[in-house]
Structures are given as structure tokens and as C-alpha cells.
Amino acid sequence: MKITLRKVASGWQAYVPKKDLEEPVVAMQHPTLWGGWIELANGWRFDVPPMPLDTPLPLTLDARKLSEEEV
Numbered sequence: 001m002k003i004t005l006r007k008v009a010s011g012w013q014a015y016v017p018k019k020d021l022e023e024p025v026v027a028m029q030h031p032t033l034w035g036g037w038i039e040l041a042n043g044w045r046f047d048v049p050p051m052p053l054d055t056p057l058p059l060t061l062d063a064r065k066l067s068e069e070e071v
Contacts (some may be wrong), residue, residue, distance in 0.1 A: 001065050003046060004059035005033070014040055037066060045070075 004015040005025075011023035012033060021042070029036025035050035046063040 001063060002060055003062045003063045004058055005048075012038070014038070014046070016044075036043070038063075 002017060004017070006013050006015075008024075010024065012028075013022065014025055017021045019033070021040075021046075023040035023042050025038050026041050027034075027039040029038070034048060034055070037045050037047050039045045045064055045066040047066055048063045049061065051059075051061075
């Protein structure tokens with residue numbers, strides 16, 4: 001699923017265009033954001049690919065939405 005990640009004053013924010021949903025990132029597997037899961041305020045979790053730390057943002061990428069069993 002395509003998501004757009006951006007840095008905001010309060011942290012990270014994700015936009016899911018297919019659902020017209022914009023939510024803050026409330027938890028992440030790694031403090032650098034990349035290469036693990038991220039959790040949005042609505043409870044959805046996405047597996048984001050590994051990326052270089054200096055990746056320019058905002059960035060639209062393919063992220064796999066994790067099912068309840070994978071969480």
C-alpha cells in the first residue's frame with residue numbers, strides 16, 4: 001500500500017492516499033524509522049523498507065500493512 005511519510009514538529013506523520021487518511025506515527029520498531037514496523041494513531045501497522053538515514057522527506061513508498069496476527 002502506498003503511504004507518504006513526512007517529518008512534522010511533533011514527530012512523524014503518515015498519509016495513506018487510498019484511504020484519505022492522515023495519522024501521526026505513535027510507535028516504531030527502530031528509532032530511525034526505516035527497516036521495521038511503524039504504528040499509526042488509529043492502530044494500523046506498516047512494514048517500511050530499509051532506507052538511508054538521509055532519505056529526503058516527504059517520501060511516498062510502498063509499505064506492507066501488517067495483519068492483526070503479525071502485530
